[in-house]
Amino acid sequence: MKLIAFFQGTDALLISRWNFPCRPYKRLYQIWMRIKIKLLNPFINEYWVDHSGLERELRKAGITKIVKLRPDELWYPEPIKKIKHKEFNILYYYPGDRGNAKLWRWVYGYDIYLELKQKLKNVHWIVVNGTADMMEVLPVIDFYLRPNRHDGASRLRQECEINNIPYYWTREKPNISEIIKQIEKAKNRN
Numbered sequence: 001m002k003l004i005a006f007f008q009g010t011d012a013l014l015i016s017r018w019n020f021p022c023r024p025y026k027r028l029y030q031i032w033m034r035i036k037i038k039l040l041n042p043f044i045n046e047y048w049v050d051h052s053g054l055e056r057e058l059r060k061a062g063i064t065k066i067v068k069l070r071p072d073e074l075w076y077p078e079p080i081k082k083i084k085h086k087e088f089n090i091l092y093y094y095p096g097d098r099g100n101a102k103l104w105r106w107v108y109g110y111d112i113y114l115e116l117k118q119k120l121k122n123v124h125w126i127v128v129n130g131t132a133d134m135m136e137v138l139p140v141i142d143f144y145l146r147p148n149r150h151d152g153a154s155r156l157r158q159e160c161e162i163n164n165i166p167y168y169w170t171r172e173k174p175n176i177s178e179i180i181k182q183i184e185k186a187k188n189r190n
Contacts, residue, residue, distance in 0.1 A: 087124035109147030147174035
């Protein structure tokens with residue numbers, strides 16, 4: 001039997017970086033993850049990642065049996081079928097306020113979303129929090145907004161790449177005028 005560990009997002013950072021900023025309960029989770037990986041490492045045949053950054057982080061933690069997969073190898077045998085619709089739909093992911101709401105809103109660029117919502121009156125916004133069935137949402141999406149100030153390459157961004165949906169994502173400080181420019185470009189493409 002082949003045992004595979006699949007890493008996405010901050011789980012790899014929790015394993016590789018002690019200075020990763022987290023709350024006390026997350027620090028316990030971080031310790032548990034490190035112990036679990038040390039104990040299971042001899043039995044794990046492959047560590048799957050879908051992003052080069054995660055590969056680097058796992059290598060820092062001493063993990064070497066890494067297989068980097070393309071996003072299309074993970075989720076969809078073929079791109080979704082688009083559904084015709086009248087509005088220009090922009091998807092924005094916000095997991096909701098938890099713990100320190102101010103921090104969460106800053107991390108996920110909620111202020112950027114609110115500013116764009118005010119400036120772009122001729123678009124329809126679809127906000128998801130991680131509970132929606134994306135197979136129902138993605139067929140009507142024309143653009144994906146991911147103005148994060150911390151989070152890595154998200155699964156939604158990868159799903160947009162697979163399905164040829166334009167998106168804005170950055171690890172740097174989000175830029176309102178650049179976002180508007182990219183949205184206008186995507187609107188002209190439709």
